[in-house]
Structure formats: C-alpha cells, structure tokens
Amino acid sequence: xxxxxxxxxxxxxxxxxxxxxQALKRLGSLPYENLDYxxxxxxxxxxxxxxxxxxxxxxxxxxxKTIMERLWEHHDRVLGTRVSSETAKFVQExxxxxxxxxxxxxxKLTREEIPTPDEKSPYAMVISGGTSDQPVAExxxxxxxxxxxxxxxxxxxxxxxxxxxxxxxxxxxxxDVIISVAGMEGALTSVVGGLVSCPVVGVPTxxxxxxxxxxxxxxxxxxNSCAPGIAVVNIDNGFGAAVYAHLILRRIxx
Numbered sequence: 001x002x003x004x005x006x007x008x009x010x011x012x013x014x015x016x017x018x019x020x021x022q023a024l025k026r027l028g029s030l031p032y033e034n035l036d037y038x039x040x041x042x043x044x045x046x047x048x049x050x051x052x053x054x055x056x057x058x059x060x061x062x063x064x065k066t067i068m069e070r071l072w073e074h075h076d077r078v079l080g081t082r083v084s085s086e087t088a089k090f091v092q093e094x095x096x097x098x099x100x101x102x103x104x105x106x107x108k109l110t111r112e113e114i115p116t117p118d119e120k121s122p123y124a125m126v127i128s129g130g131t132s133d134q135p136v137a138e139x140x141x142x143x144x145x146x147x148x149x150x151x152x153x154x155x156x157x158x159x160x161x162x163x164x165x166x167x168x169x170x171x172x173x174x175x176d177v178i179i180s181v182a183g184m185e186g187a188l189t190s191v192v193g194g195l196v197s198c199p200v201v202g203v204p205t206x207x208x209x210x211x212x213x214x215x216x217x218x219x220x221x222x223x224n225s226c227a228p229g230i231a232v233v234n235i236d237n238g239f240g241a242a243v244y245a246h247l248i249l250r251r252i253x254x
Contacts, residue, residue: 057082061090117150129158129182139238183207186218193227
C-alpha cells in the first residue's frame with residue numbers, strides 16, 4: 001500500500017464510506033503478504049517512499065505474474081526488472097495493461113500517465129560509453145522516468161572519441177546527477193568525474209573482450225578512479241544506479 005492509497009483509505013473512514021472493520025481488513029496484509037515462494041513487502045513505500053520492485057530473472061512466468069498482480073492490488077505503479085520477452089508475453093496475456101520494453105527489459109504497470117517534469121526541474125543525465133551499453137543505460141533511464149524524474153540521455157560518447165563527450169559538456173555541467181554506464185575498461189566514468197561538480201554514479205557493464213572479465217575490469221577501474229565524487233554500483237546494475245540518483249533528485253526537490 002502506497003501513501004496515496006493509505007490517505008484514500010483513511011479519508012473513506014473519516015467520511016463514513018468505510019467502516020473501521022473494513023479498513024482493518026484492508027490493512028491486515030501489512031507489512032507483507034506471504035505467497036510461500038515470495039513475501040511481498042507491501043509496507044516499503046510508506047517506509048522508503050518507493051514500492052517494492054520485482055526482480056524477475058530466474059522467476060517463473062507464473063511467479064512474476066502473480067507477484068506483479070498482487071502488488072498491483074496495493075499500488076498504482078508496479079515495476080519488474082530483468083524480464084525476458086517470453087515472461088513479458090505471458091504476463092501481458094494476464095495483465096493487458098502491462099507495458100514491456102525489450103531494450104531495458106522493464107515491465108511496467110501504471111494506472112495513470114506519469115507526469116512529465118518541466119524543463120526547469122532538476123535532472124539526471126544518463127550517458128554510455130558505447131551503443132552496446134544501451135540496455136543497462138535504458139534500464140537506468142527508464143527506471144528514473146518511472147519514478148517521475150527528468151532524464152536526459154547521451155549515448156555512445158566513450159573515450160575512444162573523447163570529442164563526442166566534450167560536445168555534451170554544457171548538459172553534463174548543468175546536470176544534478178550523472179549516471180555513467182561503460183564497459184571495456186570503464187574509463188568514461190573517471191573522465192566525466194573530472195569534468196563536473198555533481199555526483200556521478202558509475203555503472204560498469206559486462207560489455208567487452210576477454211580481459212574485461214564480464215565487467216570486473218570496468219568495475220575495478222571505476223572503484224579506483226582518481227576523480228572524486230564518484231559512487232559505483234554493481235556490474236550491469238542500471239536499476240540500482242537509478243534509485244540512487246532518484247534519491248538525490250528527490251532530496252533536491254523536497
């Protein structure tokens with residue numbers, strides 16, 4: 001149950017449209033619902049301001065469907081990450097309102113259109129070293145947008161052609177937080193960290209030849225950056241970077 005639904009519930013009791021017993025029955029599933037294979041944290045939005053998000057990798061299509069369906073009963077927005085096209089198709093047959101993006105592998109349920117922030121709102125800039133990093137970058141960008149943030153993108157601006165990065169300097173300098181997504185040796189994040197004054201979130205990707213070691217090389221490069229002000233999330237974790245950036249933007253706007 002999110003804050004809006006709780007306010008509606010309390011208002012209904014106050015107005016006499018709902019009895020205390022009926023309200024207690026609805027609240028009875030807090031703080032979680034036990035599905036045996038999953039315990040849904042229905043109280044998380046009230047604690048953290050963000051509802052539970054479904055990590056769908058290695059779950060069966062039926063498990064994903066049931067979890068998202070139950071969360072949908074309590075929240076106006078539900079997000080699933082790492083969703084295969086087969087699982088997405090199965091869920092959409094049961095939940096026709098679900099929208100799937102094959103690049104980011106995000107599956108979304110929203111009861112209302114997410115408001116678009118105006119051009120004066122604080123913004124996150126999501127950048128990538130190469131086009132091959134786009135799935136991770138889009139997971140970050142679309143998660144931020146799902147959470148109601150303003151996002152600008154600049155992809156394929158890696159250090160092998162650093163003039164492409166410098167061409168984006170004005171937008172980078174004005175950003176309130178930057179998510180830098182890069183594979184290979186992960187140098188983009190260090191370079192950006194030395195150009196801007198805002199927080200930079202580095203996301204190493206598993207993109208690269210053998211000595212990239214499925215992202216370990218990029219991860220260690222970002223962790224060892226000599227540029228200050230850089231935080232680093234796990235390999236391919238665009239979602240985690242987006243939530244971190246969202247918390248920064250939310251604090252700016254509060």
